[in-house]
Amino acid sequence: MMLAYRVNYYSGIIIYAINIGAYYFLWKAIYGDADTLQGFTVAQITTYVAVSWMGRAFYFNNLDREISNDVRDGSLAVQMTRPYNYLIVKMMQGFGEGIFRFGLFMIPGMLVVSLLFPITFPSDPVRYVVFVVMLWFSFLINSQLNILTGLFAFFVENNEGMMRMKRVLVDLLSGVVLPIAFFPSWAKPVLDWLPFPAITYLPSSVFTGRLNGPEVWQALLVQVIWVAVLILPIMAMWRSARRRLFVQGG
Amino acid sequence: MSFTLSLFREYIANYLKTKLTYRADFWVEVLSDLLFSAVNLVFIFVVFIHTESLAGWTEAEVVFVYGYFMLAFGVFSTFFNLWNFSERYIVKGEMDRVLTRPAHSLVQIMLENVDPPSMVGGLVGLAIMGVSWSTLGLPFDWYDPLMLMVMVIGSVLIYGGLYTSLAAISFYSDAPTGIVPLMFNIQNYGRYPIQIFNKGIRFLLSWVLPFAFVGVYPASFFLDRHEDLTMSLLTPVVGVIVATIGLTIWNRGIRRYRGAGS
Numbered sequence: 001m002m003l004a005y006r007v008n009y010y011s012g013i014i015i016y017a018i019n020i021g022a023y024y025f026l027w028k029a030i031y032g033d034a035d036t037l038q039g040f041t042v043a044q045i046t047t048y049v050a051v052s053w054m055g056r057a058f059y060f061n062n063l064d065r066e067i068s069n070d071v072r073d074g075s076l077a078v079q080m081t082r083p084y085n086y087l088i089v090k091m092m093q094g095f096g097e098g099i100f101r102f103g104l105f106m107i108p109g110m111l112v113v114s115l116l117f118p119i120t121f122p123s124d125p126v127r128y129v130v131f132v133v134m135l136w137f138s139f140l141i142n143s144q145l146n147i148l149t150g151l152f153a154f155f156v157e158n159n160e161g162m163m164r165m166k167r168v169l170v171d172l173l174s175g176v177v178l179p180i181a182f183f184p185s186w187a188k189p190v191l192d193w194l195p196f197p198a199i200t201y202l203p204s205s206v207f208t209g210r211l212n213g214p215e216v217w218q219a220l221l222v223q224v225i226w227v228a229v230l231i232l233p234i235m236a237m238w239r240s241a242r243r244r245l246f247v248q249g250g
Numbered sequence: 251m252s253f254t255l256s257l258f259r260e261y262i263a264n265y266l267k268t269k270l271t272y273r274a275d276f277w278v279e280v281l282s283d284l285l286f287s288a289v290n291l292v293f294i295f296v297v298f299i300h301t302e303s304l305a306g307w308t309e310a311e312v313v314f315v316y317g318y319f320m321l322a323f324g325v326f327s328t329f330f331n332l333w334n335f336s337e338r339y340i341v342k343g344e345m346d347r348v349l350t351r352p353a354h355s356l357v358q359i360m361l362e363n364v365d366p367p368s369m370v371g372g373l374v375g376l377a378i379m380g381v382s383w384s385t386l387g388l389p390f391d392w393y394d395p396l397m398l399m400v401m402v403i404g405s406v407l408i409y410g411g412l413y414t415s416l417a418a419i420s421f422y423s424d425a426p427t428g429i430v431p432l433m434f435n436i437q438n439y440g441r442y443p444i445q446i447f448n449k450g451i452r453f454l455l456s457w458v459l460p461f462a463f464v465g466v467y468p469a470s471f472f473l474d475r476h477e478d479l480t481m482s483l484l485t486p487v488v489g490v491i492v493a494t495i496g497l498t499i500w501n502r503g504i505r506r507y508r509g510a511g512s
Contacts (some may be wrong), residue, residue, distance in 0.1 A: 011432060018435045021451075022442075029305045029446035030297050037300050161278030165285050172289045182296055 067150025324372020
């Protein structure tokens with residue numbers, strides 16, 4: 001089923017390359033004559049932008065939309081009678097899709113953009129392994145946020161706007177559009193207490209070599225903690241959602 | 251024309267009747283539109299914490315261009331809400347119904363999908379232009395409002411023509427091409443000073459997919475420091491050309507249309 005829509009991956013790669021290109025030229029203009037800004041060299045920011053977008057290609061999914069559709073058309077009720085945990089099944093579906101996006105979108109996409117823009121790849125193989133692990137946690141955190149947004153369909157009539165707002169906010173606050181280091185100084189401590197930077201900023205900082213030695217493991221730990229913490233609101237919402245569920249015409 | 255205008259009135263009245271039943275939806279849509287723009291503005295503001303100028307453009311000037319883009323885009327999305335054209339009209343076969351009626355098919359489809367919440371974003375864009383106008387201390391000439399209208403109409407025609415052509419592709423092929431999101435991402439380039447791009451992209455944005463005419467070129471008419479009279483005055487011309495091309499592709503596509511076959 002996934003392979004039937006191969007064109008989506010190709011056009012996806014082109015779209016992401018276009019976005020990376022826009023930010024590449026923007027950042028070049030922003031730097032002007034400056035060598036480094038906020039500790040980023042031009043080469044690092046270019047790599048950061050590219051790897052952040054391509055990482056997004058992997059962890060991005062539409063679980064929020066799928067769940068809220070299931071809630072609204074009532075097919076969730078059928079799924080609930082089955083002997084599995086609905087949320088875990090959804091998560092695994094997203095992961096399966098993610099693996100396809102990893103192989104057909106992210107890796108070839110990364111190759112394409114590395115031909116177009118000056119990207120520096122890390123030389124240490126361990127860094128790649130850590131990055132892939134961190135990316136997997138990015139996927140978990142992002143999916144958890146999607147599940148939370150999707151489950152809101154139980155409580156409000158229309159969560160369309162909410163889903164759109166979440167998407168825009170995640171892109172901004174996770175650091176895809178703008179590395180957290182560039183945020184105004186009052187915003188950084190606030191973001192430290194939010195799960196968003198763990199989605200993009202931390203793994204991309206590892207990939208670009210901004211984090212080294214023990215900082216890498218610290219970043220990974222932050223991700224693990226967020227995955228664990230986010231389970232709580234999901235469980236709470238899932239429980240109260242099941243109590244609220246009544247199916248029309250069922 | 252007066253027939254079309256009377257249709258427009260009827261459709262808007264109908265829209266209000268159905269949509270005001272779900273007032274919350276209206277405001278949620280407005281809010282999420284504005285949030286999208288807010289993120290782009292935050293990007294501009296944050297960027298200018300770290301630099302004085304972007305290829306010679308100051309913060310207020312870049313914000314002004316963005317305001318212009320919001321205005322033109324707001325008007326465009328109010329009237330050309332064609333995003334799910336293929337899905338709704340071709341795959342589900344609603345095009346058959348449209349074609350049995352006397353008004354022009356494109357007009358009907360535009361009216362059926364008219365989306366007034368998008369206009370709020372346009373008005374915010376106008377307000378942003380106003381604020382930057384006074385920050386920059388730009389002179390205000392009597393012809394400026396008039397020129398703004400001409401420019402916005404030109405820009406809306408460019409977007410309208412381009413997206414009409416893309417929607418018309420559905421007449422030739424019903425497979426999803428993914429080309430619309432592609433365009434949507436390329437159009438973002440037009441919001442920034444054209445000087446930051448390399449020659450190839452500049453050419454593309456000016457003459458192939460003229461998105462620079464929905465942002466930096468027309469806006470520069472009012473920014474005396476960056477005035478590029480030839481390019482900015484070309485906006486309505488390019489608008490008419492692109493709109494004509496779009497309409498031609500549409501009309502030819504209609505003739506090829508054979509229905510969903512059900």
